[in-house]
Structure formats: structure tokens, C-alpha cells
Amino acid sequence: MTSSGKIGIGILGTGKRGIYFGGAYFGKHPDCEIVGLCDIRQENLDFAKEKLGDHIPATDSLEQFLQLPGLDAVVICSNDHAHAEHTLAALKAGKHVYLEKPMAQSLEDCDRMAAAGLEAKRVFMVGLELRYCSLMEDMKRIIASGEIGEIKLGNVIDNVSVGGDYYYHGARRRKDYVKSLILEKGTHSLDLANWLIDASPVKVYCSSGLDVFGGSAPNDKRCRSCDEKDSCAYYVDNRKGLEMDYGGVRLKDDLCVYAEEIDTHDNGIVVIDYDNGAKISYLECHFSPEYTREFMFTGTKGKIIGFYNNEQDFKITVMKRHSKEVQTYYPERRSGGHGGGDDAIVRTFVDLIKKGEPAMPGIWGARDSAAIAIAAAESAETGLPVHIPVHDVFVKAGAVR
Numbered sequence: 564m565t566s567s568g569k570i571g572i573g574i575l576g577t578g579k580r581g582i583y584f585g586g587a588y589f590g591k592h593p594d595c596e597i598v599g600l601c602d603i604r605q606e607n608l609d610f611a612k613e614k615l616g617d618h619i620p621a622t623d624s625l626e627q628f629l630q631l632p633g634l635d636a637v638v639i640c641s642n643d644h645a646h647a648e649h650t651l652a653a654l655k656a657g658k659h660v661y662l663e664k665p666m667a668q669s670l671e672d673c674d675r676m677a678a679a680g681l682e683a684k685r686v687f688m689v690g691l692e693l694r695y696c697s698l699m700e701d702m703k704r705i706i707a708s709g710e711i712g713e714i715k716l717g718n719v720i721d722n723v724s725v726g727g728d729y730y731y732h733g734a735r736r737r738k739d740y741v742k743s744l745i746l747e748k749g750t751h752s753l754d755l756a757n758w759l760i761d762a763s764p765v766k767v768y769c770s771s772g773l774d775v776f777g778g779s780a781p782n783d784k785r786c787r788s789c790d791e792k793d794s795c796a797y798y799v800d801n802r803k804g805l806e807m808d809y810g811g812v813r814l815k816d817d818l819c820v821y822a823e824e825i826d827t828h829d830n831g832i833v834v835i836d837y838d839n840g841a842k843i844s845y846l847e848c849h850f851s852p853e854y855t856r857e858f859m860f861t862g863t864k865g866k867i868i869g870f871y872n873n874e875q876d877f878k879i880t881v882m883k884r885h886s887k888e889v890q891t892y893y894p895e896r897r898s899g900g901h902g903g904g905d906d907a908i909v910r911t912f913v914d915l916i917k918k919g920e921p922a923m924p925g926i927w928g929a930r931d932s933a934a935i936a937i938a939a940a941e942s943a944e945t946g947l948p949v950h951i952p953v954h955d956v957f958v959k960a961g962a963v964r
Contacts, residue, residue: 696902712864726849
């Protein structure tokens, strides 16, 4: 605890998400105080101190960061490939951990992290905040009530109109950095499917493509020096940056989205078999006209359809077999990002720390959603289905998805 009796929060990875989420949510929580910053880039630390407070200790050393006075919990917003290393180090140091999704880039790392969390006896959560938005809470309640029976089939769609802007101007356009956008972007929707079905994936098949982005442009070509900027829909003025869909954060990467090195898929279809016999398809498209998520599940008694967008035009439709009745619900609008999910997941994390008992809510689900995306990347390369093993650490611990 800090000298004021608050929970000491450290932000590990002070890029755009770290500043927005760590600063705007944990930094403003009445029971929390930011006591440390860590990043390997000095410019990121300088920007973080400017935004969050010049008095906050900052370092590029993970070891020094974890030894800062008053540090109780670490909010990890580092790049995906560093998630396992940073989580394991923080848990070993006895810190509570809030980790931005995805959990990790390999199934082995996910399982090592889960085992470490159980051993550490701390609060360990992954930032799958859409579970906490009003739409998903209502869908979960309706499904759990048995209204549509046992789910047998489902279809989940991520329409990502901003895909070209968000991913193909920078390092995420390469598989060696991001692995796949199904892992980077799709983890949210995959986790929700697993959670609503209440089952674990056992087999995955994926077909993906790179049909709009990439091409023959030089890898070092940038918007700032392009002769076609007036006619390109993906032109970014690097002086102003591109505003993202949360917190006014701006991206300033301006590499050409048609560069030769681009190999990250811009669309994909994943077919998933579950251990309870359910089957779903997941479709992700990064050149769709709209920016929405769609969920459809068919059970033995009926069907439920959910619609999500950032504007919170949430809608749920429920239909029953052998009936013409259609029930329509409009989940409440809430303040905060992701339909109120950002606020709610931070409150949950803080409340669990204050309770003083070990907790890992959603870690099994975080592992399973990453497992689907990791298996999908392999399947897309080989053209073969991939089987996902169940890690017995969850079974032995009686973990909740």
C-alpha cells in the first residue's frame, strides 16, 4: 500500500493503451495511486510522465520497477510478445497482475502463466472487459436462464472498418510481430463465445487471406512522402496522427498499407468445435464498411442474436422454436469505454485486491480464447485442423471460465 493507504499501481508498457487505460481508469480510481512506470523506450516514459505526473518514478529496468516502494499491482500493457515474461516476473515478485489481452502468443506460455498465478496466490486478470458491458451481461443472463436451451451452433462476426488504419501502418502488419490479427483483435469476441457457450474449444480450422492490404510498395514508404496521399483512403498525417476509438489516443505510424512485407491476414474464417458438442464459426474482416460485432447462437429451444458497436446501439433479439413471438431487448448505455466494460473490470480487479483473497476470474477463458487464435494461425498455414489440449491446471484448481 502507498503512504496514503491506497493500492499502489505500476504501469508496465507506457504506450498509447498504457497511458489511456492505466491513467484514465486505474489512475483515477479513488482507491488507487500510480506509483511507477516502466518502458524500454524513453520517449514513452517521457510522454507518460507528462500525461500522468512528473513526480511518478519511471525506469526502463523491469527489476527496478518491481522493487519500487508501495507497488502492489502491475498493469501490463506491453507488446504481446512480452506478456508472458512480464506476467511471470510480476507474479514471482508477489504483485497482483492486470494484463491487457491477448494473454500470450503461445499456448505453452498461457499455461505457464496460469500455473504461476495459482502458485502466487494473487489477483490475476486479463483485460477482456467486454464480458462486463451491458450487452454481454444481458446475453449471458438470458442464455443461462435456459431460454434458448443448450447452444449447438453459433456465428460470431468482427466487422473491422478501421483495420487498415489501426494495423497496417505499423509493426502489427507482420506475423513475426503480432502472430495474427485473430489473436490481436479477435480475442475479445472469441472469449465471449467461449463464455456464453460455457465450454472449452477442442478443435480449430481456419482459412484466412490477405486480399486488400499488402502489395508491392517499398517497405519504407510512408504517407508523409507519398505522391498519392490525396487519393488514398488510408493516408495518415503523421503530425496529427490518427484518432483511435478510445480516449482520443492518436496513432502516428504512417507506413504504407500496401507494402511488400505485409503478411498479416486481413480476413479469416475460423470453425471451432467445443468439448460439449457445440460448434461455431468466427469471421473477421478488416476491410468491412462498418465497425461492429455480431453474435448469433442457436440452441435446442431457440435463437439469440446480439449486436455491439462502440456507440452502444446494443440490441438483443430472442426467438423461440415453434413460436412467432420475437423478444427484443435494448441493454442500458453506460459511461466509459467498451460499453462500460472498462470501468467495470477495473472496479472488479480493485475490489478483489481489497478483499485480500487469491482470485483469477476469467483466466481460463483468456487462455481458451488465445488458444483458438493460436491454433487458427497454425491451421491457416498448414490447411489442417488443430486440436487444443485441455490444461489440467484449470481442472485441478476448479477454475471458472
